[in-house]
Amino acid sequence: MGEEEDDFFGKTSGTGYSRMYINSSATRPDIDAILDSIFFSLNILTIDGADLDEPKYFSIHKLTEPILDTLYYNFDELSYEASPFSSGEIVFGEATDSLASFQVEEPFAEEIFSKMKTGVEFNDLFSFRDYFPGIALKAREGDNASIGVGVGSSTGLKIYYHYEGDTTSTLYNITTASSRSFNGVKSDRSGTPTSIVTETKTAYDVGPLVGIKSNLGMVIKLDTSPFDAFLDTLSGVTFNQVLLELGEIEPRAETELVPANISIYFTDSSNEILTTSTGTPLTVQADGYPQVIVGENGDETPNTSYPAALLYDSEARDYSELITSHVNALFRGNLTRKDWLLYNSDSKKSLSQLIVNNNKIKVKVIYSRSR
Numbered sequence: 001m002g003e004e005e006d007d008f009f010g011k012t013s014g015t016g017y018s019r020m021y022i023n024s025s026a027t028r029p030d031i032d033a034i035l036d037s038i039f040f041s042l043n044i045l046t047i048d049g050a051d052l053d054e055p056k057y058f059s060i061h062k063l064t065e066p067i068l069d070t071l072y073y074n075f076d077e078l079s080y081e082a083s084p085f086s087s088g089e090i091v092f093g094e095a096t097d098s099l100a101s102f103q104v105e106e107p108f109a110e111e112i113f114s115k116m117k118t119g120v121e122f123n124d125l126f127s128f129r130d131y132f133p134g135i136a137l138k139a140r141e142g143d144n145a146s147i148g149v150g151v152g153s154s155t156g157l158k159i160y161y162h163y164e165g166d167t168t169s170t171l172y173n174i175t176t177a178s179s180r181s182f183n184g185v186k187s188d189r190s191g192t193p194t195s196i197v198t199e200t201k202t203a204y205d206v207g208p209l210v211g212i213k214s215n216l217g218m219v220i221k222l223d224t225s226p227f228d229a230f231l232d233t234l235s236g237v238t239f240n241q242v243l244l245e246l247g248e249i250e251p252r253a254e255t256e257l258v259p260a261n262i263s264i265y266f267t268d269s270s271n272e273i274l275t276t277s278t279g280t281p282l283t284v285q286a287d288g289y290p291q292v293i294v295g296e297n298g299d300e301t302p303n304t305s306y307p308a309a310l311l312y313d314s315e316a317r318d319y320s321e322l323i324t325s326h327v328n329a330l331f332r333g334n335l336t337r338k339d340w341l342l343y344n345s346d347s348k349k350s351l352s353q354l355i356v357n358n359n360k361i362k363v364k365v366i367y368s369r370s371r
Contacts, residue, residue: 001183002048002139002146008250008355009213010189016137017078018151018181019067020174024124029117029161029172036160036169038109039101040086042137042147043154046350048257049145052092057140058147059084060102063133072182074215074348080136092145092255099154113159116172134179146351151176183348185215194218201271209250211355212259212344218353220342221267222361231331234367241366242327246310246342247318250355257352259344262310262319266302266338273341276304283307284340287322291329300334309345318360327365 001016040060049056061080088102112132115121121131137149149155156175162168189195193206203221210220244264252258266274266282274282282302285291289306308326310319329335344352 001137001149002351003141003143004049004146004351005142005144006353008192008209008211009194009216009218009353010187010192012213012216012351013141013186013188014139014146014215014351015077015184016149016181017063017067017072017134017184018137018155018176019129019134019179020132020156021177021179022122022125022128022174024122024128026172028122029113029170030163031117033113033117033161033163033170035109035113036162038104038113038157038159040104040157041155042098042100042102043150043152044098044100044147045150046148046257047092047096047098047145047255048147048350048352049092049143050253050256052094052145052255055089055091056143056145057087057089058100058102059087059138059140061085061136061138062108063136066129066133067180067182069180072184074183074185074217076182077184077186078134078136084138094255101158104157112157113161116159132174135176148350151179151181153177183215185351187216203271208357208359209355210358210361211353212262212342213353214259214344214346214350215348219344220361221271222340222342224337224339227327227330227337230365231327234331236370237331237367238370239324239328239331239365239367241322241364242324243320243364244310244323244362245318245320245364246361247316247356248360249317249319250357251317252354257350258312258354259346259352260312261345263343263345264308264310264321265341265343267341268338271341273343274338276301280304281307282338284321284323284326287325289325291325292334302335310342323363 001014005011061084064079085108086102086104090100153175159172160169197204264284285303286306286308290303292300293303308321310321312319
């Protein structure tokens, strides 16, 4: 979740939503318990942004509607209280992960501690979620930073209390373990090359620059028809090496994430990921592995066991992957050529992105002729 803005993708706002979890068999504070403090802890797994030596603000809000047992998409959103019950600023510096804790607001602390001691809201998980449907985690507009937060036992409320005469505090946890969660993402692309992108499963010509944006479903479609014209001119050749290269990509700060690797899915005019009859995605297979499987009756079907991936080289600022075996299969007629969708393999866990000039997406071929 976070707030990011650039000249190509525009303004992207991500909000994290999650239920909260209590262990109904855990010991609750008695009526005479004394509250020490309540913090909200965030288990931050990834940090992405510019100017990370400047403070970045995050806020946690109580949902005003429940997260249902249904499928949520990244364009979905839920209502939440306007004022956060906990918030704070973090200076990340050079950190790549962090465990942050924010003090909760006093009225919220008093309310929830009172219900913990005597309220029916903590009798069981269902009663608790009726009272506390969950949280919305937000960033501050203009901070140009986002974080990946791990839901689980390390993200949630930590309530410390004691009794008269105690020398140490007792801890009660309300966590995001065993809790449904999703990301809601809003995209304002006004005034950018991608502003023309309005429909799903539609290919758009956005000019000389193309890109991938995680959590937006923004991917690159490659027209592979030049393979047909090229391969038709050849006979009696052996492909020694075929390399797919993407980049170098447009500059980004070292602290701004790019996709670690990119999957190469098959597609056609539908602009959907093509699949087998059992629903397995069809992809370019890793070099050196069979690109097709031969059935008992001799029929050849695309292999799906060894998906290839374009890997990022941080020094060269580009992606590459050998596709020699794939091109050999095309040349021999074992595979039918398909267009490709370049898709961030980790697309749901961050707002990472890449932008590249389309003339820097190339296939380099080394082949030899038989004598």
